[in-house]
Amino acid sequence: MSDAAATFDALRPPLLRVAYRMLGSMADAEDVVQDAWLRWADADRQAVRVPEAFLRRVVTRLCLDQLKSARMRREAYVGPWLPDPVVEPDAVEDVTLPLMLALERLSPLERAAFLLHDVFGESFDDVAESLGRDSAACRQLAARAREHVRAGKPRFPVERAHGLEIARAFFAASRGGVIGRLGEMLAEDVSLYSDGGGKRPAAARVMLGWGEVTRTFAAIARLARGRTGELVRYAYVNGLPGFITREPDGILQTTALLIENDRVRAIYVMRNPDKLRHLEERLN
Template sequence: MNKVEEFEELRPLLFSIAYRILGSVSEAEDAVQEAWLRFDGSETRVASAKAFLSTTVTRISIDVLRSARVRREEYVGPWFPEPLLSDPYQDPERSAELADSVSMAALLLLERLSPLERSVFVLREVFGFGFDDVASAVGRSQTACRQLLVRARRHMRAGRPRFEADRQERQELATRFFDALREGDVDGLRDLLAADVQLVGDGGGKAPQLARAVTGADGVARLLASVFPLMARVDVTFERHEVNSRPGAVFRDRDGRVLHTLVLDVLDGRIRTIRSVINPDKLGHLGPVADAWAVHGEVQRARRRTE
Protein backbone atom coordinates (compact mmCIF):
# COMPACT_ATOMS: atom_id res chain seq x y z
CA MET A 1 0.00 0.00 0.00
CA ASN A 2 1.46 3.36 -1.03
CA LYS A 3 1.30 6.59 0.97
CA VAL A 4 -1.78 7.93 -0.76
CA GLU A 5 -3.71 4.72 -0.11
CA GLU A 6 -2.59 4.60 3.53
CA PHE A 7 -3.64 8.20 4.06
CA GLU A 8 -7.02 7.85 2.37
CA GLU A 9 -7.81 4.79 4.47
CA LEU A 10 -7.06 6.79 7.63
CA ARG A 11 -8.62 10.10 6.52
CA PRO A 12 -12.04 9.47 8.19
CA LEU A 13 -10.38 8.70 11.53
CA LEU A 14 -8.09 11.73 11.28
CA PHE A 15 -10.98 14.07 10.50
CA SER A 16 -13.04 12.65 13.36
CA ILE A 17 -10.20 13.19 15.83
CA ALA A 18 -9.57 16.73 14.62
CA TYR A 19 -13.24 17.72 14.60
CA ARG A 20 -13.74 16.61 18.20
CA ILE A 21 -10.70 18.55 19.33
CA LEU A 22 -11.52 21.67 17.32
CA GLY A 23 -15.32 21.73 16.96
CA SER A 24 -14.85 23.10 13.45
CA VAL A 25 -15.32 21.26 10.16
CA SER A 26 -13.18 23.67 8.18
CA GLU A 27 -10.34 23.70 10.72
CA ALA A 28 -10.47 19.91 11.02
CA GLU A 29 -10.21 19.54 7.23
CA ASP A 30 -7.25 21.93 7.21
CA ALA A 31 -5.55 19.96 10.00
CA VAL A 32 -6.00 16.70 8.07
CA GLN A 33 -4.59 18.29 4.92
CA GLU A 34 -1.57 19.59 6.82
CA ALA A 35 -1.04 16.12 8.31
CA TRP A 36 -1.00 14.70 4.79
CA LEU A 37 1.61 17.22 3.64
CA ARG A 38 3.87 16.28 6.55
CA PHE A 39 3.29 12.55 5.93
CA ASP A 40 3.97 12.88 2.22
CA GLY A 41 7.03 15.02 2.86
CA SER A 42 8.63 12.67 5.38
CA GLU A 43 11.78 11.19 3.83
CA THR A 44 11.94 8.12 6.04
CA ARG A 45 9.41 5.31 6.04
CA VAL A 46 7.31 5.55 9.21
CA ALA A 47 6.74 2.36 11.18
CA SER A 48 2.98 3.00 11.52
CA ALA A 49 1.05 5.38 9.31
CA LYS A 50 -1.82 5.41 11.81
CA ALA A 51 0.44 6.37 14.72
CA PHE A 52 2.31 9.00 12.70
CA LEU A 53 -0.80 10.62 11.24
CA SER A 54 -2.83 10.47 14.46
CA THR A 55 0.02 12.11 16.35
CA THR A 56 0.49 14.73 13.64
CA VAL A 57 -3.18 15.69 13.33
CA THR A 58 -3.53 15.82 17.13
CA ARG A 59 -0.56 18.15 17.55
CA ILE A 60 -1.74 20.38 14.71
CA SER A 61 -5.22 20.50 16.27
CA ILE A 62 -3.82 21.39 19.70
CA ASP A 63 -1.88 24.29 18.18
CA VAL A 64 -4.95 25.51 16.26
CA LEU A 65 -7.15 25.20 19.36
CA ARG A 66 -4.73 27.24 21.45
CA SER A 67 -4.73 30.04 18.88
CA ALA A 68 -8.53 29.85 18.58
CA ARG A 69 -9.14 30.33 22.30
CA VAL A 70 -8.77 34.12 22.09
CA ARG A 71 -11.11 34.31 19.08
CA ARG A 72 -13.74 32.28 20.93
CA GLU A 73 -13.47 34.46 24.02
CA GLU A 74 -14.18 37.50 21.84
CA TYR A 75 -16.99 35.79 19.91
CA VAL A 76 -20.27 37.71 19.65
CA GLY A 77 -23.04 35.79 21.43
CA PRO A 78 -23.12 32.03 22.15
CA TRP A 79 -20.48 29.90 20.40
CA PHE A 80 -21.51 26.50 19.01
CA PRO A 81 -19.46 23.97 17.04
CA GLU A 82 -19.88 23.89 13.29
CA PRO A 83 -22.78 21.52 12.55
CA LEU A 84 -21.80 18.08 11.29
CA LEU A 85 -24.36 16.04 9.36
CA SER A 86 -22.41 12.80 9.26
CA ASP A 87 -19.28 11.53 10.97
CA PRO A 88 -17.11 9.73 8.38
CA TYR A 89 -15.41 7.40 10.86
CA GLN A 90 -17.26 4.18 11.53
CA ASP A 91 -16.33 1.67 14.23
CA PRO A 92 -19.16 -0.74 15.16
CA GLU A 93 -17.52 -1.57 18.50
CA ARG A 94 -17.52 2.09 19.56
CA SER A 95 -20.54 3.42 17.65
CA ALA A 96 -22.38 4.64 20.77
CA GLU A 97 -19.34 6.44 22.17
CA LEU A 98 -18.59 8.00 18.79
CA ALA A 99 -22.15 9.29 18.40
CA ASP A 100 -22.34 10.70 21.92
CA SER A 101 -18.95 12.38 21.69
CA VAL A 102 -19.91 14.37 18.58
CA SER A 103 -23.16 15.78 19.97
CA MET A 104 -23.35 19.55 20.46
CA ALA A 105 -23.75 19.04 24.21
CA ALA A 106 -20.59 16.90 24.43
CA LEU A 107 -18.54 19.26 22.26
CA LEU A 108 -19.60 22.21 24.42
CA LEU A 109 -18.48 20.28 27.50
CA LEU A 110 -15.14 19.60 25.80
CA GLU A 111 -14.77 23.37 25.39
CA ARG A 112 -14.34 23.59 29.17
CA LEU A 113 -11.18 21.48 29.02
CA SER A 114 -7.66 22.62 28.27
CA PRO A 115 -6.36 21.66 24.80
CA LEU A 116 -4.27 18.85 26.31
CA GLU A 117 -7.12 17.51 28.45
CA ARG A 118 -9.44 17.64 25.47
CA SER A 119 -6.99 15.80 23.21
CA VAL A 120 -6.23 13.09 25.77
CA PHE A 121 -9.94 12.56 26.43
CA VAL A 122 -10.76 12.30 22.71
CA LEU A 123 -7.94 9.87 21.92
CA ARG A 124 -8.41 7.65 24.97
CA GLU A 125 -12.11 7.76 25.80
CA VAL A 126 -13.59 8.18 22.33
CA PHE A 127 -11.19 6.32 20.06
CA GLY A 128 -9.68 3.87 22.54
CA PHE A 129 -6.00 4.68 21.92
CA GLY A 130 -3.52 3.09 24.31
CA PHE A 131 -1.79 5.37 26.77
CA ASP A 132 1.53 4.91 24.96
CA ASP A 133 0.00 6.26 21.74
CA VAL A 134 -1.82 9.04 23.61
CA ALA A 135 1.40 10.09 25.31
CA SER A 136 3.24 10.13 22.00
CA ALA A 137 0.48 12.16 20.33
CA VAL A 138 0.35 14.93 22.94
CA GLY A 139 4.05 14.92 23.86
CA ARG A 140 3.56 14.09 27.54
CA SER A 141 4.44 11.11 29.73
CA GLN A 142 1.92 8.33 30.28
CA THR A 143 1.65 9.35 33.92
CA ALA A 144 0.85 12.93 32.94
CA CYS A 145 -1.72 11.69 30.42
CA ARG A 146 -3.46 9.59 33.06
CA GLN A 147 -3.70 12.66 35.28
CA LEU A 148 -5.03 14.74 32.39
CA LEU A 149 -7.63 12.07 31.70
CA VAL A 150 -8.79 11.98 35.32
CA ARG A 151 -9.36 15.73 35.27
CA ALA A 152 -11.10 15.58 31.89
CA ARG A 153 -13.42 12.78 33.00
CA ARG A 154 -14.33 14.71 36.15
CA HIS A 155 -15.27 17.82 34.15
CA MET A 156 -17.22 15.81 31.59
CA ARG A 157 -19.16 13.84 34.22
CA ALA A 158 -20.05 17.01 36.10
CA GLY A 159 -21.67 18.53 33.04
CA ARG A 160 -23.50 15.52 31.62
CA PRO A 161 -27.22 14.96 32.31
CA ARG A 162 -28.02 11.92 34.43
CA PHE A 163 -30.37 10.36 31.90
CA GLU A 164 -30.40 10.67 28.14
CA ALA A 165 -32.96 9.40 25.64
CA ASP A 166 -32.16 6.53 23.32
CA ARG A 167 -32.01 7.13 19.58
CA GLN A 168 -35.52 5.82 18.83
CA GLU A 169 -37.10 8.01 21.52
CA ARG A 170 -35.21 11.05 20.22
CA GLN A 171 -36.36 10.44 16.67
CA GLU A 172 -40.00 9.91 17.63
CA LEU A 173 -40.03 13.11 19.66
CA ALA A 174 -38.32 15.00 16.84
CA THR A 175 -40.92 13.83 14.33
CA ARG A 176 -43.70 15.21 16.50
CA PHE A 177 -41.73 18.43 17.05
CA PHE A 178 -41.17 19.15 13.37
CA ASP A 179 -44.78 18.26 12.51
CA ALA A 180 -45.98 20.75 15.13
CA LEU A 181 -43.46 23.33 13.91
CA ARG A 182 -44.68 23.00 10.35
CA GLU A 183 -48.29 23.49 11.50
CA GLY A 184 -47.48 26.37 13.87
CA ASP A 185 -49.11 24.31 16.63
CA VAL A 186 -48.37 26.07 19.94
CA ASP A 187 -50.00 23.43 22.13
CA GLY A 188 -48.35 20.59 20.21
CA LEU A 189 -44.94 22.18 20.64
CA ARG A 190 -45.48 23.03 24.31
CA ASP A 191 -46.34 19.40 25.10
CA LEU A 192 -42.93 18.28 23.79
CA LEU A 193 -40.78 20.81 25.62
CA ALA A 194 -39.23 20.57 29.06
CA ALA A 195 -40.44 23.24 31.48
CA ASP A 196 -36.98 24.85 31.47
CA VAL A 197 -36.27 24.36 27.75
CA GLN A 198 -33.84 26.81 26.15
CA LEU A 199 -33.80 28.08 22.57
CA VAL A 200 -30.34 29.44 21.75
CA GLY A 201 -28.86 30.74 18.50
CA ASP A 202 -25.31 31.21 17.24
CA GLY A 203 -25.12 34.06 14.72
CA GLY A 204 -21.65 35.27 15.63
CA GLY A 205 -22.75 38.84 14.99
CA LYS A 206 -22.92 38.03 11.27
CA ALA A 207 -26.59 37.05 11.00
CA PRO A 208 -29.85 37.88 12.76
CA GLN A 209 -30.04 36.05 16.06
CA LEU A 210 -31.92 36.10 19.33
CA ALA A 211 -30.85 38.89 21.66
CA ARG A 212 -30.67 36.27 24.39
CA ALA A 213 -31.70 32.69 24.98
CA VAL A 214 -35.46 32.14 25.21
CA THR A 215 -36.32 30.00 28.22
CA GLY A 216 -39.49 28.15 29.24
CA ALA A 217 -41.88 25.89 27.37
CA ASP A 218 -44.57 28.50 26.78
CA GLY A 219 -42.26 31.22 25.50
CA VAL A 220 -40.29 28.89 23.23
CA ALA A 221 -43.45 27.26 21.85
CA ARG A 222 -45.08 30.61 21.08
CA LEU A 223 -41.97 31.98 19.42
CA LEU A 224 -41.45 28.93 17.20
CA ALA A 225 -45.12 28.67 16.29
CA SER A 226 -45.23 32.34 15.27
CA VAL A 227 -41.96 32.47 13.34
CA PHE A 228 -41.98 29.34 11.19
CA PRO A 229 -45.32 30.01 9.41
CA LEU A 230 -43.92 33.43 8.48
CA MET A 231 -40.73 31.80 7.21
CA ALA A 232 -42.80 29.37 5.17
CA ARG A 233 -44.57 32.34 3.58
CA VAL A 234 -41.26 33.50 2.14
CA ASP A 235 -40.54 29.97 0.90
CA VAL A 236 -38.16 28.85 3.64
CA THR A 237 -38.21 25.06 3.89
CA PHE A 238 -36.45 22.52 6.06
CA GLU A 239 -35.23 18.99 5.63
CA ARG A 240 -34.72 16.59 8.50
CA HIS A 241 -31.16 15.49 9.27
CA GLU A 242 -29.21 14.12 12.15
CA VAL A 243 -27.03 17.03 13.19
CA ASN A 244 -24.07 16.04 15.37
CA SER A 245 -25.74 12.66 15.91
CA ARG A 246 -28.91 14.26 17.30
CA PRO A 247 -32.25 14.92 15.54
CA GLY A 248 -32.28 18.18 13.69
CA ALA A 249 -32.88 19.92 10.39
CA VAL A 250 -31.28 22.12 7.76
CA PHE A 251 -33.34 25.18 6.79
CA ARG A 252 -33.05 26.60 3.26
CA ASP A 253 -34.22 29.69 1.43
CA ARG A 254 -36.31 29.58 -1.74
CA ASP A 255 -33.19 29.00 -3.84
CA GLY A 256 -32.10 26.01 -1.77
CA ARG A 257 -29.28 27.84 -0.02
CA VAL A 258 -28.50 26.97 3.60
CA LEU A 259 -30.08 29.41 6.04
CA HIS A 260 -29.40 27.69 9.36
CA THR A 261 -29.40 24.38 11.18
CA LEU A 262 -31.48 23.32 14.17
CA VAL A 263 -30.65 20.50 16.57
CA LEU A 264 -32.62 19.08 19.51
CA ASP A 265 -31.34 17.74 22.82
CA VAL A 266 -33.77 15.31 24.45
CA LEU A 267 -33.80 14.44 28.13
CA ASP A 268 -36.37 12.50 30.20
CA GLY A 269 -38.89 12.39 27.37
CA ARG A 270 -38.83 16.12 26.65
CA ILE A 271 -36.83 18.49 24.46
CA ARG A 272 -34.39 20.24 26.78
CA THR A 273 -32.38 22.45 24.43
CA ILE A 274 -32.88 23.73 20.87
CA ARG A 275 -29.72 25.07 19.25
CA SER A 276 -29.60 26.97 15.98
CA VAL A 277 -26.44 27.78 14.02
CA ILE A 278 -27.02 30.68 11.62
CA ASN A 279 -23.50 32.17 11.44
CA PRO A 280 -22.71 31.93 7.70
CA ASP A 281 -19.04 31.23 8.44
CA LYS A 282 -20.09 27.91 10.01
CA LEU A 283 -22.40 26.72 7.23
CA GLY A 284 -20.32 26.84 4.05
CA HIS A 285 -19.38 23.15 4.22
CA LEU A 286 -23.09 22.29 3.88
CA GLY A 287 -23.48 24.09 0.54
CA PRO A 288 -24.16 27.60 -0.78
CA VAL A 289 -25.20 29.87 2.12
CA ALA A 290 -28.30 32.08 2.13
CA ASP A 291 -28.35 35.79 2.89
CA ALA A 292 -29.89 35.52 6.35
CA TRP A 293 -30.40 39.28 6.65
CA ALA A 294 -32.39 39.36 3.41
CA VAL A 295 -34.58 36.47 4.57
CA HIS A 296 -35.05 38.18 7.92
CA GLY A 297 -36.24 41.31 6.15
CA GLU A 298 -38.75 39.29 4.13
CA VAL A 299 -40.04 37.65 7.29
CA GLN A 300 -40.50 41.02 8.98
CA ARG A 301 -42.43 42.34 6.01
CA ALA A 302 -44.61 39.21 6.04
CA ARG A 303 -45.23 39.79 9.76
CA ARG A 304 -46.36 43.37 9.18
CA ARG A 305 -48.77 42.27 6.48
CA THR A 306 -50.48 39.94 8.95
CA GLU A 307 -50.83 42.56 11.70
Protein backbone atom coordinates in the same frame (compact mmCIF):
# COMPACT_ATOMS: atom_id res chain seq x y z
CA MET B 1 4.42 8.93 -3.67
CA SER B 2 1.37 7.02 -4.91
CA ASP B 3 1.72 4.56 -2.00
CA ALA B 4 1.98 7.48 0.43
CA ALA B 5 -1.18 9.04 -1.02
CA ALA B 6 -3.08 5.73 -0.91
CA THR B 7 -2.13 5.18 2.74
CA PHE B 8 -3.11 8.72 3.69
CA ASP B 9 -6.40 8.68 1.77
CA ALA B 10 -7.47 5.54 3.62
CA LEU B 11 -6.75 7.25 6.94
CA ARG B 12 -8.20 10.65 6.01
CA PRO B 13 -11.76 10.02 7.41
CA PRO B 14 -10.63 8.96 10.92
CA LEU B 15 -8.05 11.76 10.99
CA LEU B 16 -10.75 14.26 10.06
CA ARG B 17 -12.93 12.91 12.92
CA VAL B 18 -10.10 13.45 15.39
CA ALA B 19 -9.45 16.99 14.14
CA TYR B 20 -13.12 17.95 14.09
CA ARG B 21 -13.75 16.73 17.63
CA MET B 22 -10.71 18.64 18.80
CA LEU B 23 -11.59 21.89 17.00
CA GLY B 24 -15.37 21.91 16.47
CA SER B 25 -14.83 23.38 12.99
CA MET B 26 -14.91 21.37 9.77
CA ALA B 27 -12.96 24.04 7.86
CA ASP B 28 -10.19 24.09 10.50
CA ALA B 29 -10.21 20.28 10.69
CA GLU B 30 -9.78 20.00 6.93
CA ASP B 31 -6.89 22.49 7.04
CA VAL B 32 -5.19 20.45 9.78
CA VAL B 33 -5.60 17.19 7.86
CA GLN B 34 -4.19 18.82 4.72
CA ASP B 35 -1.21 20.04 6.75
CA ALA B 36 -0.78 16.51 8.09
CA TRP B 37 -0.67 15.21 4.52
CA LEU B 38 2.18 17.60 3.67
CA ARG B 39 4.11 16.38 6.69
CA TRP B 40 3.41 12.76 5.77
CA ALA B 41 4.63 13.36 2.22
CA ASP B 42 7.93 14.77 3.57
CA ALA B 43 8.37 12.17 6.34
CA ASP B 44 10.78 9.24 6.39
CA ARG B 45 7.94 6.76 5.95
CA GLN B 46 10.28 3.76 6.11
CA ALA B 47 10.86 4.59 9.78
CA VAL B 48 7.12 4.75 10.57
CA ARG B 49 5.86 1.40 11.88
CA VAL B 50 2.19 2.36 12.34
CA PRO B 51 1.10 5.14 9.95
CA GLU B 52 -2.26 5.67 11.71
CA ALA B 53 -0.60 6.25 15.09
CA PHE B 54 2.01 8.54 13.54
CA LEU B 55 -0.59 10.62 11.70
CA ARG B 56 -2.90 10.84 14.69
CA ARG B 57 -0.01 12.28 16.70
CA VAL B 58 0.68 14.80 13.94
CA VAL B 59 -2.98 15.82 13.77
CA THR B 60 -3.24 16.10 17.56
CA ARG B 61 -0.23 18.40 17.79
CA LEU B 62 -1.49 20.57 14.94
CA CYS B 63 -4.87 20.82 16.66
CA LEU B 64 -3.27 21.90 19.93
CA ASP B 65 -1.62 24.77 18.04
CA GLN B 66 -4.95 25.68 16.42
CA LEU B 67 -6.83 25.67 19.72
CA LYS B 68 -4.76 28.55 21.05
CA SER B 69 -5.94 30.89 18.30
CA ALA B 70 -9.45 29.38 18.19
CA ARG B 71 -10.00 30.29 21.84
CA MET B 72 -9.21 33.95 21.10
CA ARG B 73 -11.53 33.97 18.07
CA ARG B 74 -14.40 32.56 20.13
CA GLU B 75 -14.00 35.22 22.79
CA ALA B 76 -14.90 37.78 20.09
CA TYR B 77 -17.69 35.66 18.57
CA VAL B 78 -21.09 37.31 18.10
CA GLY B 79 -23.77 35.46 20.09
CA PRO B 80 -23.72 31.82 21.27
CA TRP B 81 -21.05 29.64 19.66
CA LEU B 82 -21.90 26.13 18.44
CA PRO B 83 -19.64 23.61 16.69
CA ASP B 84 -20.15 23.08 12.98
CA PRO B 85 -23.04 20.68 12.37
CA VAL B 86 -22.10 17.17 11.31
CA VAL B 87 -25.07 15.31 9.86
CA GLU B 88 -25.37 11.53 9.96
CA PRO B 89 -28.44 9.82 8.48
CA ASP B 90 -28.05 6.68 10.58
CA ALA B 91 -25.31 6.41 13.16
CA VAL B 92 -25.35 8.34 16.41
CA GLU B 93 -22.11 10.24 16.92
CA ASP B 94 -19.69 9.11 19.63
CA VAL B 95 -19.32 12.75 20.69
CA THR B 96 -22.66 14.53 20.85
CA LEU B 97 -23.23 18.26 20.59
CA PRO B 98 -23.70 18.84 24.35
CA LEU B 99 -20.47 16.96 24.99
CA MET B 100 -18.63 19.08 22.42
CA LEU B 101 -19.84 22.21 24.21
CA ALA B 102 -18.57 20.75 27.48
CA LEU B 103 -15.19 20.12 25.83
CA GLU B 104 -14.96 23.84 25.09
CA ARG B 105 -14.51 24.48 28.82
CA LEU B 106 -11.39 22.30 28.98
CA SER B 107 -7.80 23.26 28.43
CA PRO B 108 -6.40 22.06 25.07
CA LEU B 109 -4.36 19.32 26.77
CA GLU B 110 -7.33 18.10 28.83
CA ARG B 111 -9.45 18.01 25.71
CA ALA B 112 -6.85 16.06 23.77
CA ALA B 113 -6.23 13.54 26.58
CA PHE B 114 -9.96 12.91 27.03
CA LEU B 115 -10.67 12.48 23.31
CA LEU B 116 -7.66 10.32 22.55
CA HIS B 117 -8.17 7.99 25.53
CA ASP B 118 -11.88 8.00 26.36
CA VAL B 119 -13.28 8.42 22.84
CA PHE B 120 -10.69 6.94 20.49
CA GLY B 121 -9.40 4.26 22.88
CA GLU B 122 -5.69 5.06 22.82
CA SER B 123 -3.53 3.82 25.67
CA PHE B 124 -2.13 6.46 28.01
CA ASP B 125 1.36 5.59 26.75
CA ASP B 126 0.26 6.52 23.22
CA VAL B 127 -1.52 9.64 24.50
CA ALA B 128 1.66 10.63 26.32
CA GLU B 129 3.65 10.36 23.10
CA SER B 130 1.12 12.51 21.26
CA LEU B 131 1.03 15.21 23.93
CA GLY B 132 4.68 15.20 24.92
CA ARG B 133 3.79 14.44 28.54
CA ASP B 134 4.37 11.37 30.68
CA SER B 135 1.66 8.74 31.08
CA ALA B 136 0.79 9.71 34.67
CA ALA B 137 0.26 13.35 33.68
CA CYS B 138 -2.02 12.26 30.84
CA ARG B 139 -4.08 10.16 33.25
CA GLN B 140 -4.57 13.24 35.42
CA LEU B 141 -5.52 15.36 32.40
CA ALA B 142 -8.13 12.82 31.31
CA ALA B 143 -9.49 12.44 34.85
CA ARG B 144 -9.95 16.21 35.23
CA ALA B 145 -11.61 16.37 31.82
CA ARG B 146 -13.95 13.50 32.72
CA GLU B 147 -15.22 15.38 35.74
CA HIS B 148 -15.96 18.49 33.69
CA VAL B 149 -17.68 16.77 30.78
CA ARG B 150 -19.78 14.29 32.75
CA ALA B 151 -22.80 16.62 32.58
CA GLY B 152 -22.44 16.84 28.80
CA LYS B 153 -23.18 13.16 28.24
CA PRO B 154 -26.81 12.31 27.53
CA ARG B 155 -28.26 10.65 30.63
CA PHE B 156 -31.13 8.99 28.80
CA PRO B 157 -30.19 7.95 25.26
CA VAL B 158 -33.18 8.03 22.91
CA GLU B 159 -33.88 5.20 20.52
CA ARG B 160 -33.20 6.45 17.00
CA ALA B 161 -36.66 6.05 15.46
CA HIS B 162 -38.33 7.59 18.52
CA GLY B 163 -35.93 10.53 18.46
CA LEU B 164 -36.73 11.27 14.83
CA GLU B 165 -40.44 10.95 15.58
CA ILE B 166 -40.10 13.68 18.21
CA ALA B 167 -38.08 15.75 15.72
CA ARG B 168 -40.93 15.48 13.21
CA ALA B 169 -43.48 16.58 15.80
CA PHE B 170 -41.22 19.47 16.86
CA PHE B 171 -40.80 20.62 13.26
CA ALA B 172 -44.56 20.53 12.65
CA ALA B 173 -45.38 22.47 15.83
CA SER B 174 -42.61 25.07 15.54
CA ARG B 175 -43.05 25.76 11.84
CA GLY B 176 -46.82 25.63 11.98
CA GLY B 177 -46.96 28.20 14.76
CA VAL B 178 -48.72 25.74 17.07
CA ILE B 179 -47.07 27.18 20.17
CA GLY B 180 -49.38 25.33 22.58
CA ARG B 181 -48.35 21.98 21.11
CA LEU B 182 -44.72 23.05 21.05
CA GLY B 183 -44.91 24.03 24.71
CA GLU B 184 -46.13 20.55 25.61
CA MET B 185 -42.96 19.09 24.13
CA LEU B 186 -40.53 21.25 26.12
CA ALA B 187 -38.95 20.56 29.49
CA GLU B 188 -39.34 23.27 32.15
CA ASP B 189 -35.60 24.00 32.06
CA VAL B 190 -35.30 23.91 28.26
CA SER B 191 -32.60 26.05 26.63
CA LEU B 192 -32.35 27.43 23.09
CA TYR B 193 -28.99 28.05 21.41
CA SER B 194 -29.00 29.90 18.10
CA ASP B 195 -25.70 30.48 16.28
CA GLY B 196 -25.83 33.13 13.57
CA GLY B 197 -22.24 34.30 14.01
CA GLY B 198 -23.34 37.89 13.38
CA LYS B 199 -24.10 36.96 9.76
CA ARG B 200 -27.78 36.01 10.05
CA PRO B 201 -30.44 36.99 12.60
CA ALA B 202 -30.17 34.90 15.76
CA ALA B 203 -30.67 35.30 19.49
CA ALA B 204 -27.81 37.25 21.07
CA ARG B 205 -27.72 34.91 24.07
CA VAL B 206 -28.93 31.49 25.13
CA MET B 207 -32.68 31.50 25.85
CA LEU B 208 -33.38 29.76 29.16
CA GLY B 209 -36.55 28.20 30.56
CA TRP B 210 -39.92 27.15 29.20
CA GLY B 211 -41.44 30.63 29.19
CA GLU B 212 -38.59 32.39 27.42
CA VAL B 213 -38.20 29.67 24.81
CA THR B 214 -41.92 29.49 23.97
CA ARG B 215 -42.08 33.29 23.70
CA THR B 216 -39.09 33.20 21.35
CA PHE B 217 -40.75 30.68 19.05
CA ALA B 218 -44.00 32.67 19.13
CA ALA B 219 -42.07 35.78 18.07
CA ILE B 220 -40.33 33.85 15.28
CA ALA B 221 -43.71 32.60 14.03
CA ARG B 222 -45.07 36.16 13.95
CA LEU B 223 -42.06 37.48 12.08
CA ALA B 224 -42.12 34.61 9.57
CA ARG B 225 -45.64 35.56 8.44
CA GLY B 226 -46.24 32.16 6.93
CA ARG B 227 -42.80 31.83 5.29
CA THR B 228 -41.60 28.67 7.00
CA GLY B 229 -38.83 27.51 4.72
CA GLU B 230 -38.51 24.04 3.21
CA LEU B 231 -37.72 20.80 4.99
CA VAL B 232 -34.66 19.12 3.44
CA ARG B 233 -34.65 16.02 5.63
CA TYR B 234 -34.72 14.64 9.14
CA ALA B 235 -31.35 13.40 10.37
CA TYR B 236 -29.05 13.12 13.35
CA VAL B 237 -27.10 16.34 13.84
CA ASN B 238 -23.99 15.93 15.99
CA GLY B 239 -25.50 12.81 17.51
CA LEU B 240 -28.90 14.36 18.27
CA PRO B 241 -32.22 13.93 16.41
CA GLY B 242 -33.13 16.94 14.32
CA PHE B 243 -33.67 18.25 10.84
CA ILE B 244 -32.19 20.30 8.02
CA THR B 245 -34.18 23.10 6.43
CA ARG B 246 -33.65 25.59 3.65
CA GLU B 247 -34.86 28.90 5.00
CA PRO B 248 -36.72 31.61 3.05
CA ASP B 249 -33.40 33.42 2.43
CA GLY B 250 -32.19 30.30 0.57
CA ILE B 251 -29.58 29.31 3.18
CA LEU B 252 -29.52 26.01 5.01
CA GLN B 253 -30.21 25.68 8.73
CA THR B 254 -29.84 22.73 11.08
CA THR B 255 -31.81 22.09 14.26
CA ALA B 256 -30.75 19.48 16.82
CA LEU B 257 -32.77 18.42 19.87
CA LEU B 258 -31.53 17.06 23.18
CA ILE B 259 -34.36 14.83 24.42
CA GLU B 260 -34.78 13.51 27.96
CA ASN B 261 -37.85 11.66 29.24
CA ASP B 262 -39.68 12.44 25.97
CA ARG B 263 -39.22 16.18 26.53
CA VAL B 264 -36.95 18.53 24.59
CA ARG B 265 -34.30 19.69 27.04
CA ALA B 266 -32.19 21.77 24.64
CA ILE B 267 -32.54 23.11 21.10
CA TYR B 268 -29.46 23.87 19.00
CA VAL B 269 -30.02 25.92 15.83
CA MET B 270 -27.17 26.55 13.40
CA ARG B 271 -27.71 29.59 11.13
CA ASN B 272 -24.14 30.77 10.47
CA PRO B 273 -23.65 30.26 6.70
CA ASP B 274 -19.88 29.79 7.12
CA LYS B 275 -20.49 26.74 9.31
CA LEU B 276 -23.06 25.30 6.91
CA ARG B 277 -20.92 25.52 3.77
CA HIS B 278 -19.56 21.97 4.03
CA LEU B 279 -23.11 20.68 4.43
CA GLU B 280 -24.28 22.64 1.39
CA GLU B 281 -21.50 21.06 -0.65
CA ARG B 282 -22.51 17.58 0.53
CA LEU B 283 -26.15 18.07 -0.39
CA ASN B 284 -25.40 19.44 -3.89
